[in-house]
Amino acid sequence: MDISITDQLLSTTRAVRRRLDLERPVEREVVLECLRLAVQAPTAGNQQSWRWLVLDEPDVRAKVADLYTRRTLPVIERRYPRLNNPQTKRVYDSARYLATVLPRVPVLIVPCVAGRPEGPPVTHPAAFYGSIFPAIWNLQLALRSRGLGSVLTTPFETEVERQYADILQLPRTMTPIALIPVAYTIGDQFKPAERPPIETITRWNHWSDAD
Numbered sequence: 001m002d003i004s005i006t007d008q009l010l011s012t013t014r015a016v017r018r019r020l021d022l023e024r025p026v027e028r029e030v031v032l033e034c035l036r037l038a039v040q041a042p043t044a045g046n047q048q049s050w051r052w053l054v055l056d057e058p059d060v061r062a063k064v065a066d067l068y069t070r071r072t073l074p075v076i077e078r079r080y081p082r083l084n085n086p087q088t089k090r091v092y093d094s095a096r097y098l099a100t101v102l103p104r105v106p107v108l109i110v111p112c113v114a115g116r117p118e119g120p121p122v123t124h125p126a127a128f129y130g131s132i133f134p135a136i137w138n139l140q141l142a143l144r145s146r147g148l149g150s151v152l153t154t155p156f157e158t159e160v161e162r163q164y165a166d167i168l169q170l171p172r173t174m175t176p177i178a179l180i181p182v183a184y185t186i187g188d189q190f191k192p193a194e195r196p197p198i199e200t201i202t203r204w205n206h207w208s209d210a211d
C-alpha cells in the first residue's frame, strides 16, 4: 500500500463548499463507483442498513435546496454575531455561501438508514448511526480521490424531516441521515487542517493518570 497517497487522501479530504464547481456535470457512473467503495465500510452486526438517494434532477434539487436554505440561513445569521473563533467564522461564512448556491450543486446525496432510530428492532444509537457514518466517510474519500469535493450536512432535524421526506417520497421506515452536496472541485490542492497536537488529546490506559 502506498502510505504517502493514503496519508495525503486522509489528511486533505476537507469539507468543500466554496470550491465546488457548479458548472461541471457529475456523471452517474462516478457516483456509483464511489458508492460501491462506500459500502465497503463496516456496519453493526453486518446489518448493511445503508441506502442511498442520489438527487441529480434540477427540480428535486431545487425543492430540497429551498427548504435547506430557508432553515439554515436564519440559524447562521442568528449565531454569527456571537462567534469568536476565526476558524469557526470561516466555516459559517462558507456554510452561508453553500446555502445560497445549493440548487446549483450538480449532485446531492442523501445517505439513509433502512429503519428508525427508535426501532423496531431497538438498536443502540451508536450502532444505528455508527452503521452509516463510516460509509459516508468512505464515500467522501472516494469522491476526493476522483477529483470531487463534498461536505457532510445534517439538516434532517425532527421538525423538518417529514417535509424533506415528502419531497423525496421517502417511506416512514427510512431515516435520512445527511445531505451531501457533491461536485468536481475547483483545483485539487487541499491542505491538512489545523488540529491540536495528538499527544494533548490522547491518554494511555487511564484518563486520570495523564501527566
Ligand SMILES: Cc1cc2nc3c(=O)[nH]c(=O)nc-3n(C[C@H](O)[C@H](O)[C@H](O)COP(=O)(O)O)c2cc1C
Binding pocket: 013, 014, 015, 016, 091, 095, 098, 151, 152, 153, 154, 155, 193
Ligand atoms: C456530524 C457532522 C455534521 C456536520 N454538519 C454540517 C452542516 O450541517 N453544514 C455544514 O456546512 N457542514 C457540516 N459539517 C462539516 C463540518 O462543518 C466540517 O467538517 C468542519 O468545519 C471541519 O472542516 P473540515 O472537514 O474541512 O476539516 C458536519 C460535519 C459532521 C461530522
